[in-house]
Amino acid sequence: MLDNEYIKFKRNLNALVEFSRVINSSFDLNFILNNVLLTCLGKFLTTKGLVALNENGKLILKSSKGIPDDVVFDFPELTIDEECNLSDSLNDILARANLKVVEKISSSNGCVGIISLGEKLNGTEYSEDDIEFLRTILNISATAIQNSIMINELKVVNRILDSRVQRLNSLFELSKEFGLFDESSKVTRLLVFSLIGQFLVSKFALVKFDDENIQLLESKFQADDLLEKIRTIDYRNIESSIKIDQIQKNYPALFDLDVNLIVPMQLQGKTKGLIILGRRMSQQDYTDADIEFVYSVGSLAIISLENKRLFLEALEKYKLEEELDFARDIQKNLLPQSIPELKSFDIAAINVSSRQVGGDYYDIIKLDEDNYSIAIADVSGKGIPASLLMANMQAFLRVICRLEMKLEDATELINDLIYENTSDGRFITFCWGILNQENKTLNYVNAGHNPPLLIREGKIKKLHKGGIILGVVKTTIPYESETIELQQNDVLILFTDGISEAMNTKSEEFSDANLEEIAIRSASLSAKEILNNIRNEVMDFSSGAVQSDDLTMIVVKVK
Numbered sequence: 001m002l003d004n005e006y007i008k009f010k011r012n013l014n015a016l017v018e019f020s021r022v023i024n025s026s027f028d029l030n031f032i033l034n035n036v037l038l039t040c041l042g043k044f045l046t047t048k049g050l051v052a053l054n055e056n057g058k059l060i061l062k063s064s065k066g067i068p069d070d071v072v073f074d075f076p077e078l079t080i081d082e083e084c085n086l087s088d089s090l091n092d093i094l095a096r097a098n099l100k101v102v103e104k105i106s107s108s109n110g111c112v113g114i115i116s117l118g119e120k121l122n123g124t125e126y127s128e129d130d131i132e133f134l135r136t137i138l139n140i141s142a143t144a145i146q147n148s149i150m151i152n153e154l155k156v157v158n159r160i161l162d163s164r165v166q167r168l169n170s171l172f173e174l175s176k177e178f179g180l181f182d183e184s185s186k187v188t189r190l191l192v193f194s195l196i197g198q199f200l201v202s203k204f205a206l207v208k209f210d211d212e213n214i215q216l217l218e219s220k221f222q223a224d225d226l227l228e229k230i231r232t233i234d235y236r237n238i239e240s241s242i243k244i245d246q247i248q249k250n251y252p253a254l255f256d257l258d259v260n261l262i263v264p265m266q267l268q269g270k271t272k273g274l275i276i277l278g279r280r281m282s283q284q285d286y287t288d289a290d291i292e293f294v295y296s297v298g299s300l301a302i303i304s305l306e307n308k309r310l311f312l313e314a315l316e317k318y319k320l321e322e323e324l325d326f327a328r329d330i331q332k333n334l335l336p337q338s339i340p341e342l343k344s345f346d347i348a349a350i351n352v353s354s355r356q357v358g359g360d361y362y363d364i365i366k367l368d369e370d371n372y373s374i375a376i377a378d379v380s381g382k383g384i385p386a387s388l389l390m391a392n393m394q395a396f397l398r399v400i401c402r403l404e405m406k407l408e409d410a411t412e413l414i415n416d417l418i419y420e421n422t423s424d425g426r427f428i429t430f431c432w433g434i435l436n437q438e439n440k441t442l443n444y445v446n447a448g449h450n451p452p453l454l455i456r457e458g459k460i461k462k463l464h465k466g467g468i469i470l471g472v473v474k475t476t477i478p479y480e481s482e483t484i485e486l487q488q489n490d491v492l493i494l495f496t497d498g499i500s501e502a503m504n505t506k507s508e509e510f511s512d513a514n515l516e517e518i519a520i521r522s523a524s525l526s527a528k529e530i531l532n533n534i535r536n537e538v539m540d541f542s543s544g545a546v547q548s549d550d551l552t553m554i555v556v557k558v559k
Contacts, residue, residue, distance in 0.1 A: 020140050029148040033063040036141045040117055041065060043137075044130060048099060048118025053145075054080050054111060059090070066118065071097045084111035101126050103134055107142040112149070188217045191301040195277065199290065203258060203278025208305065209236060209271070221257055221276070229253040230274070238264050238271055241291045261286050265298035272302050334394045336364050342372065344437040346557040348527040350535060353550050359386025360496050360550035361393055365401050367434065373401050375432035376449065376554055377470075378496040389426055393418065393470075397432075407434060408479040411445045411467070415479075418471035428470040431463070431494060440558060442492065443483045450500065453516065454484065455491040455523045460516055491523045491530060492556040498549035499534070502542045510541050527557040 019039050023032045033051045041049050048066035052059045052075065059078040074093050084104045094102060099116040106112065115138060120126070126134075188206055195204060205219035205226055214230065216223055233251060242262040248255045254262070258278045265273035275298045280286070286294075339347050349362055359379030366372055377393055379386040396417050400410050411432075418428060431452060433444030446452070448469030451462035465482035467475075486492075495515070502510040515534065522533045531553060538551065 016136060016140065019137065023141060023144040027148045027151040029145070029152060030063070032141070032144050032148055036115065036137065036145075037063045037065060040115065040134060040137060043133070044117060044126070045121045046118045047121070048097065049116060050097075050099070051105075051113065051115050053105075053113035053149075054082075054084055057081070059114075062113075067097050082110055084114055086114075101131070101134070103131070103138055105138050105142050105145060107146040109146060112142060112145055188301075188305075191275075191297060192218055194297055195275070195294065198293065199277065199286075200281040201277050201279070202281060205276040206273065206301075207235075207276065208265075208273040208302075217273075221259075221278070225257060226276070229257065235274060236271055238262065238274065239266075240264070241295065243286065243291075261291065261294070263291060263294045263298055265302040267299070267302050267306055272306065273298070334391060335362065340364060340366065340372065342435075342437055344440055344559055345372075345435055346527040346559060347374075347554065348531040349552075349554045350531055351550070351552045359390050360498065360552035361390045362494070362552050362554055363394065363397060364554075365398065367401060370436055370438045372435045372437075373397075373432060374435060374494065374554060374556065375430070376452075376494040376496065376552060377428050377430040378449065378498075378550070378552070379428050380426050382549070385424075385426070389418075389422065389428065392421055393428060393430075406481070407432070407443055407445050408481045411447055411479040412475040415447065415468075415470045415475050419474050422471050427472050429496075430470050431466070435556070440486045441483055442486055443481055445479050445481045447479065450495060450497055452492060452494040453519055455493070455519055456487060456489075458520055458523070460520065486558045488558055489523070490558040491519065491527075492554075492558075493519055493530070493534075494554040494556075496550060496552040498551040499538055499553055501549065502538045502551070503545050504542050505544045510538055514541075527555040530557065531555045 019035070023035050026032065033053075037049050037051050041047065050061060050064040050067050052061045054060075057079050059075060059080045061072060061075040064072065071093055078087070078090055078093070080087070080090070084106075086102060094116055097116075098118055100119050102114055102116045104111050104114055115134075117126075117134075191206060192204065195201065203220045205221050206217040207230060208215045208217055214227065214235070216227055219226060229251075232253065241264070242251070244255075244260045247259055247262065251259075251262075254276075259276055260279050261275075261277040263275040263277075264271040265275060275294055277286070277294070335351055336349065339349060347364065349364070351360055351362060353360070359382060361375075361377040361379070363375045364372060365375070375397060377390070379389045379393070393414075396414050400413060403410070405413070411430075414430070428447075429449040430447040431444065431449035433442050435442055444452070444463055444465065446463055446466030448466070451464050454461040454463060463482070463484075465480050467477060467479035493515075500510055500512045500515050504510075514537070518534050518537050519530070522530045525533070534553065534555075535551075
């Protein structure tokens with residue numbers, strides 16, 4: 001008895017060794033699967049069986065023997081999960097084919113398929129030893145099957161890669177050639193030659209859009225007919241390639257001209273032209289790889305065609321940037337270059353433009369040994385127009401400060417000058433005053449500006465006294481001034497709305513309430529420390545958001 005078992009074991013072992021040698025001698029998937037199936041049929045004395053593989057969730061029949069045609073036809077409709085669990089529909093099909101045993105083919109990457117065998121010729125059931133031997137065969141087979149699948153996939157990938165490498169080389173050479181040309185005719189000719197050589201087309205056209213015009217650079221179609229039919233479609237909004245079936249359905253007039261493919265030439269995401277191709281001489285359809293190549297060549301061509309215009313635009317922009325940098329330097333020189341040190345007042349100030357040049361302005365002007373003028377202004381709008389009006393404002397203020405006029409009369413004169421020198425509806429909010437060191441007083445006029453904050457003993461007084469904003473109308477109602485007697489440790493904060501209206505990423509404003517709370521909390525500090533506290537709070541609040549307005553502030557602390 002033991003001798004019979006030993007002989008059987010040795011026979012099975014030899015069969016497995018030979019089976020392993022055979023299926024591992026080839027990477028042909030059909031050869032491997034046929035050998036697996038035939039080996040199992042012969043081992044278990046059955047005439048029916050099948051092998052099916054899991055390909056992207058579909059159960060694909062690869063090899064079969066003795067399976068009825070209706071069962072074979074039903075297989076393409078089957079789906080299967082990653083573990084190859086048997087569904088009711090699969091069990092039904094196997095039952096119809098009178099298949100008695102089903103086992104998974106599993107590799108290190110998971111389940112790759114199933115094998116199913118019919119009843120034995122001798123009518124006996126499959127024993128546990130039979131199932132164990134079948135699993136051993138499948139374990140040996142799984143690695144060979146997986147390797148074959150990988151090799152076949154690699155071959156396909158290599159073919160695709162070789163084709164792409166060739167086309168990339170072509171694109172590289174074309175890019176060098178396109179870069180040498182600045183004449184559209186030469187670029188067009190090179191583009192045409194590359195397309196004809198690659199696809200052997202007899203009909204083609206190159207169309208370029210220039211502002212509102214449409215320009216036919218080259219065409220082997222009837223030019224007038226083609227342009228007429230292109231103008232009937234929304235050609236500027238063609239953002240992806242249009243194949244022949246879409247042309248026939250959506251653009252029948254172009255289809256009648258034998259147009260087989262339309263590819264947009266795009267620059268910075270905008271369609272600047274079209275490549276229109278007819279039927280290939282080989283009668284082959286355009287593949288996705290073909291369309292990708294046409295698109296790439298078209299992109300290179302349109303870049304070259306627009307290169308000169310883009311270069312000139314960049315040059316103009318560079319010149320403008322230089323001029324703006326120069327204007328910024330001039331504007332910085334219009335602001336105080338240093339803050340004077342006064343015996344009765346500690347002063348700090350800051351100005352941050354949201355652009356290279358801005359419309360905020362502040363000044364600290366010495367009138368005599370005891371009197372200093374402080375001013376802050378915000379010109380409507382931003383950029384160069386605002387900066388020019390700000391420069392006028394600075395010039396008017398500097399001259400008027402030397403006329404020894406009353407503050408309210410001087411404000412009226414400034415308003416009339418601004419009104420006479422603006423014609424586009426611009427205006428200026430303005431607040432200024434005179435600090436007297438000997439008496440520790442502030443005489444001020446507020447012309448429609450954010451009321452300065454006077455902090456005293458934890459309370460805030462807002463300085464409203466004055467009149468209308470500057471530059472809207474000629475003065476008819478006199479401005480009013482107010483004189484305030486300052487006390488030691490009083491804090492005066494003048495600011496533009498770029499502080500209180502600073503926006504965060506949620507489009508929320510910093511607000512006057514936040515500014516006032518920080519001002520009260522910081523009132524015991526020096527002027528510089530108060531200014532830094534407010535600035536840091538504003539910057540933290542608006543972190544990540546684009547600075548929407550200029551930030552300007554003056555802080556005065558009474559000694």
